[in-house]
Amino acid sequence: xxxxxxxxxxxxxxxxxxxxxxxxxxxxxxxxxxxxxxxxxxxxxxxxxxxxxxxxxxxxxxxxxxxxxxxxxxxxxxxxxxxxxxxxxxxxxxxxxxxxxxxxxxxxxxxxxxxxxxxxxxxxxxxxxxxxxxxxxxxxxxxxxxxxxxxxxxxxxxxxxxxxxxxxxxxxxxxxxxxxxxxxxxxxxxxxxxxxxxxxxxxxxxxxxxxxxxxxxxxxxxxxxxxxxxxxx
Numbered sequence: 001x002x003x004x005x006x007x008x009x010x011x012x013x014x015x016x017x018x019x020x021x022x023x024x025x026x027x028x029x030x031x032x033x034x035x036x037x038x039x040x041x042x043x044x045x046x047x048x049x050x051x052x053x054x055x056x057x058x059x060x061x062x063x064x065x066x067x068x069x070x071x072x073x074x075x076x077x078x079x080x081x082x083x084x085x086x087x088x089x090x091x092x093x094x095x096x097x098x099x100x101x102x103x104x105x106x107x108x109x110x111x112x113x114x115x116x117x118x119x120x121x122x123x124x125x126x127x128x129x130x131x132x133x134x135x136x137x138x139x140x141x142x143x144x145x146x147x148x149x150x151x152x153x154x155x156x157x158x159x160x161x162x163x164x165x166x167x168x169x170x171x172x173x174x175x176x177x178x179x180x181x182x183x184x185x186x187x188x189x190x191x192x193x194x195x196x197x198x199x200x201x202x203x204x205x206x207x208x209x210x211x212x213x214x215x216x217x218x219x220x221x222x223x224x225x226x227x228x229x230x231x232x233x
Contacts (some may be wrong), residue, residue, distance in 0.1 A: 080166055080232070087231050090163060093132060093155050094224045098217060100130035105213045108206045115201050127195060130216070131188045132156055138192055156181055156223065163230040177226040180219075187212075187219040 083090075104126040107119060115123070128138050132155035139147065147153045152161075160181050164174040191212040199205050 076166055083163070083166070083231055084233055087228075087233050090159060090231070091224060091227060093159065094220060094227070097130040097132055098220050098224075100126045101213055101217050101220065104130070105210060105217075108200060108210050108213070112203050114203065120201065123195075123200065127192065131192065134185050135188050135192045137189075154185070156184060159227060160230075163227045167230060173226075173229050177223075177230050180223050180226040184216075184219045184223045187216045191216045 104123055107115075107123055107126070131138055133139055133143050134154040134156050136144075136147070139153070143153050152158055160177050164171070164177055167174040191209075194212045195209055198209050200209050
């Protein structure tokens with residue numbers, strides 16, 4: 001009986017084992033042990049992130065090895081198509097500048113009488129708007145500060161960089177667009193000088209400014225065609 005009673009009392013080792021906390025089981029999976037659908041999900045998210053980055057950075061063209069990794073062929077061709085689709089937004093500032101120049105031309109040639117102060121102010125505004133911060137003498141203080149810190153402020157120069165970003169530096173189409181850009185900026189600079197040095201209030205002095213406006217419109221048309229050539233549209 002004594003032996004049976006002693007058998008009902010658990011030993012110290014048994015108590016320790018029964019009340020000891022259960023160890024925390026951590027699962028570590030190797031790359032091979034993960035389910036295949038999880039691997040595919042992870043890969044898809046990485047692909048989407050990379051494609052989103054490419055859409056935000058149209059001038060970035062990944063090397064062929066990267067293109068193979070993300071599962072697309074010809075990323076340069078894809079980006080070129082995206083630029084074509086966005087062409088109207090890229091060309092919009094050019095069209096707006098042309099309309100400003102035409103309005104300024106009509107303002108000068110539409111009357112034989114002297115211009116009023118209000119008309120003079122409107123003419124100056126149209127000139128500044130058309131130049132798109134590409135004439136240094138017409139920039140306001142904030143834009144001048146940006147330019148001095150190395151920020152590109154000339155809208156036409158930014159348009160060329162965007163439109164030709166997929167072309168090689170020695171590509172003749174890109175070189176031609178850059179040359180036309182230089183001519184355009186020179187045309188706007190000359191127009192600005194003529195407009196500031198000529199008393200356009202008097203009808204007899206307006207012809208020289210009108211001729212400069214016509215030259216600027218012609219340069220702007222050539223510039224627009226150069227951008228279209230870069231975009232292949």
